[in-house]
Structures are given as structure tokens and as C-alpha cells.
Amino acid sequence: xxxxxxxxxxxxxxxxxxxxxxxxxxxxxxxxxxxxxxxxxxxxxxxxxxxxxxxxxxxxxxxxxxxxxxxxxxxxxxxxxxxxxxxxxxxxxxxxxxxxxxxxxxxxxxxxxxxxxxxxxxxxxxxxxxxxxxxxxxxxxxxxxxxxxxxxxxxxxxxxxxxxxxxxxxxxxxxxxxxxxxxxxxxxxx
Amino acid sequence: xxxxxxxxxxxxxxxxxxxxxxxxxxxxxxxxxxxxxxxxxxxxxxxxxxxxxxxxxxxxxxxxxxxxxxxxxxxxxxxxxxxxxxxxxxxxxxxxxxxxxxxxxxxxxxxxxxxxxxxxxxxxxxxxxxxxxxxxxxxxxxxxxxxxxxxxxxxxxxxxxxxxxxxxxxxxxxxxxxxxxxxxxxxxxxxxxxxxxxxxxxxxxxxxxxxxxxxx
Numbered sequence: 378x379x380x381x382x383x384x385x386x387x388x389x390x391x392x393x394x395x396x397x398x399x400x401x402x403x404x405x406x407x408x409x410x411x412x413x414x415x416x417x418x419x420x421x422x423x424x425x426x427x428x429x430x431x432x433x434x435x436x437x438x439x440x441x442x443x444x445x446x447x448x449x450x451x452x453x454x455x456x457x458x459x460x461x462x463x464x465x466x467x468x469x470x471x472x473x474x475x476x477x478x479x480x481x482x483x484x485x486x487x488x489x490x491x492x493x494x495x496x497x498x499x500x501x502x503x504x505x506x507x508x509x510x511x512x513x514x515x516x517x518x519x520x521x522x523x524x525x526x527x528x529x530x531x532x533x534x535x536x537x538x539x540x541x542x543x544x545x546x547x548x549x550x551x552x553x554x555x556x557x558x559x560x561x562x563x564x565x566x567x
Numbered sequence: 568x569x570x571x572x573x574x575x576x577x578x579x580x581x582x583x584x585x586x587x588x589x590x591x592x593x594x595x596x597x598x599x600x601x602x603x604x605x606x607x608x609x610x611x612x613x614x615x616x617x618x619x620x621x622x623x624x625x626x627x628x629x630x631x632x633x634x635x636x637x638x639x640x641x642x643x644x645x646x647x648x649x650x651x652x653x654x655x656x657x658x659x660x661x662x663x664x665x666x667x668x669x670x671x672x673x674x675x676x677x678x679x680x681x682x683x684x685x686x687x688x689x690x691x692x693x694x695x696x697x698x699x700x701x702x703x704x705x706x707x708x709x710x711x712x713x714x715x716x717x718x719x720x721x722x723x724x725x726x727x728x729x730x731x732x733x734x735x736x737x738x739x740x741x742x743x744x745x746x747x748x749x750x751x752x753x754x755x756x757x758x759x760x761x762x763x764x765x766x767x768x769x770x771x772x773x774x775x776x777x778x779x780x781x782x783x
Contacts, residue, residue, distance in 0.1 A: 423741060423743075424680075424740065424741065425680065426741060426743070427679075427680050427681055427682050427688060427741045427743075428679055428680040431664075431679055431680075434640055434641070435640060435641075435642060435643065515642065515643070516643050516644060517642070517643045518643055518665075518679050519643070519665060519667055519679060520679065520680070521667070524678065524680070524736035524739050525731075525733050525734070525735070525736050525739065525751075525766055526666055526671065526676070526693045527668075527733075527753070528671065528693050528694060528695050528696055528700065528751070528752040528753040528766070529695065529696060529697065529753040529758075542600040542601075542603045542604045542607075543600070543604055545596075545597075545600045546596075546597040546600030546601050546604070547597075549593045549594070549596045549597035549600065550593070550594070550597045552589075552590075552593045553589070553590035553591075553593035553594045553597065554590075556586050556589035556590045556593065557590045559586040560583070560586040560587045560589075560590070563582075563583045563586060563587070
């Protein structure tokens with residue numbers, strides 16, 4: 378009986394050791410999300426929770442990394458206390474710089490690369506597009522200022538071309554009529 | 568003197584031939600322009616042309632596969648579902664994770680700050696009105712929408728429609744606690760290639776499909 382219990386205990390320990398690295402990782406991610414839930418304003422947390430979870434779902438996180446991210450979130454509590462809205466455009470210049478630095482730091486800890494570019498949309502010329510890449514250089518998320526997408530045509534420059542062709546067709550037709558009239562006059566005077 | 572010049576001008580056979588032939592290339596050019604205008608404003612926006620030029624899947628895109636009982640890791644820009652709407656001519660619309668311009672050229676896109684099917688939240692899907700979502704505007708309430716995801720099938724029912732301005736992103740805001748499929752495109756579609764300032768959305772509630780929110 379004692380032998381059986383000892384073997385059973387050994388088996389349980391071995392199973393636990395094998396299973397631990399697999400099950401621990403979601404716990405690290407959950408700990409980071411909990412820290413964000415605790416320190417971020419509720420409206421901001423709810424606004425960005427799907428993005429955070431979608432990014433985290435694509436990467437693996439070690440305990441040390443999770444602890445560093447939690448420290449980073451805790452250090453940012455003063456920024457979160459001065460809640461002005463969910464968009465960076467609602468914050469002062471130095472607050473925006475702080476937020477960008479915080480995102481950069483968290484990305485660096487997690488082995489990610491945050492790239493900021495300007496929107497190529499004329500209506501959002503100075504707005505920032507955030508792209509996040511993993512350590513293999515693959516894009517894992519992209520946030521642009523236009524959450525509502527342009528869904529009219531795949532190529533946005535098509536509209537003015539329409540009118541150009543209409544005008545061109547009219548000019549060519551007028552030219553053809555004029556040339557036909559001149560040609561008719563030639564024929565009449567033969 | 569002037570009269571002589573005019574007479575010689577009129578008797579010039581080269582000029583006679585030039586004016587006789589000139590209308591033909593001009594009319595031909597005008598016809599080409601008319602065909603281009605017709606194509607852009609009538610043929611290309613039609614769903615039938617969309618069917619002809621259907622986006623074949625990019626072979627370089629890897630479709631994630633799910634282990635049984637586990638929610639899959641879905642890489643950004645990969646296709647994770649196929650969308651079918653009851654009564655639509657357009658079938659098997661590929662749905663990608665992300666909704667940038669490049670993705671929307673290939674099919675429908677899921678906004679990165681929204682949920683996947685089965686996560687008990689808002690799933691925001693957009694596509695072009697000139698191609699994949701051409702028929703969204705005429706979809707009646709009660710229509711069934713199926714999403715065949717890499718981790719199982721989901722069925723939704725259109726329960727409401729919404730028209731909103733393109734600068735108003737509030738309808739897209741995440742809302743966990745109830746599964747809603749939010750499909751939107753440019754509105755109205757009759758404007759063809761013109762810039763549209765409105766968007767129309769179908770709001771669909773889940774009818775069937777596994778709930779992953781409790782398991783995660």
C-alpha cells in the first residue's frame with residue numbers, strides 16, 4: 378500500500394512538472410491583465426481589453442516579463458489617475474510622450490516592437506498609426522485613428538477618374554463633330 | 568491674294584484626307600472613355616462582376632488550425648473564418664484578423680480591438696460595399712449569418728440595422744457580456760465609387776456556436 382501511494386505521488390509530481398510550464402503561461406498573462414484592470418480607469422480598460430488580449434494571445438510570456446510589465450503598469454498609476462479620455466489626442470503633449478514611452482517599454486519587455494507611423498489618409502494626416510511586431514518581425518496588431526474603415530472601394534482614387542473620362546469623351550466627340558463638318562465643307566466645295 | 572491662299576488650302580489633298588479621317592480616331596477615343604466610365608460606375612460595383620473577380624485566397628497566408636478543446640492562436644492578417652449570409656449572391660467570404668486596406672482588398676476584416684466568435688463580446692467585421700458586402704444594405708431582419716471559423720461553426724441572426732457617420736466610432740466600442748456580430752460597410756451603395764460619409768451595419772445575435780468565454 379505504501380509503495381502504491383509512493384508511486385502514485387511520484388506520478389502526480391511528474392504530471393505536475395510536465396503540465397506546469399503549459400498552464401503557468403496563461404496565469405502570467407492573466408496577472409498582467411489583472412494589474413491593468415486594477416490601475417487603469419475602467420472605461421479605458423474596457424475600451425482596450427480586446428486589443429490587449431488579442432496581442433497577448435499571439436505571444437508567449439515568462440513570469441519575469443509579466444512581473445516587469447506589472448511594475449511598469451504600477452509606475453504609471455499617476456498617469457491613469459489623471460484620466461481625460463481614451464484617445465491620446467485628449468492629453469497634453471508631455472502626457473502623450475509618457476504614454477508612448479510606457480507602450481514602448483512594455484513592448485520591449487515582451488520582445489515586441491512598436492512602430493509609429495503617420496496615417497496616409499488626408500483627413501488624418503497628423504494622426505498616428507501604431508503597428509506592433511513580434512520578435513520574428515511579423516505584424517501582430519495595428520491600430521489606426523480611423524476605427525471605422527473606408528469601405529467604398531479598394532482603390533480610393535477612383536472617383537475623380539470618372540469625371541476625367543466623361544470630360545475627355547465629350548471633348549473627343551466635339552472634336553469629331555468639328556472635323557466632320559470641316560470635311561463636309563471640303564466635299565461641298567469640290 | 569487671301570482668296571488664292573484659301574483656295575490652295577482647300578485644294579490640299581492631304582488636309583482633305585486628314586479632316587475626312589480625323590473623326591474616326593476621335594469617336595474611337597470617346598467610345599473607349601465611355602466604356603471606362605460604364606465599367607467604373609456600373610459594371611465594377613455590381614455584385615455579379617464581384618463574383619467574377621472573386622478574391623482567391625492568398626497561398627502565402629497560413630490558416631491556423633485548432634487543437635480540439637483549445638481556442639486557437641490566430642495570427643494577425645490570417646484568415647480565421649468564412650462568412651455566408653442567407654440569400655446573398657456572394658458566397659464564402661474570407662474573414663481575416665485585422666482590417667487594414669490590404670486585408671480589405673482580400674476579403675472581410677475583423678477589427679483588432681474586437682472579439683472572435685464565441686468570446687461573448689462584439690465581433691466587428693467590415694468589407695467593401697463594391698465587393699463582399701454589396702448586399703448588406705438589402706439584407707432583411709431575420710436573415711441567418713454563418714461564420715465557419717477554424718475552431719467551429721457559428722450561426723447568427725440579423726436582429727437590427729444601424730446607419731452611422733464614418734466619424735462616429737462609438738457603435739464599434741467593445742461590449743463584453745453578450746455576443747454580437749457587427750457587420751458594416753459604406754452606405755448608400757448606389758453612390759458607387761463616390762466617397763461615402765455614412766456606414767450601415769447589421770447587428771446579429773448568436774443563435775448557435777460554442778461559448779469559449781467560460782473556458783478561457
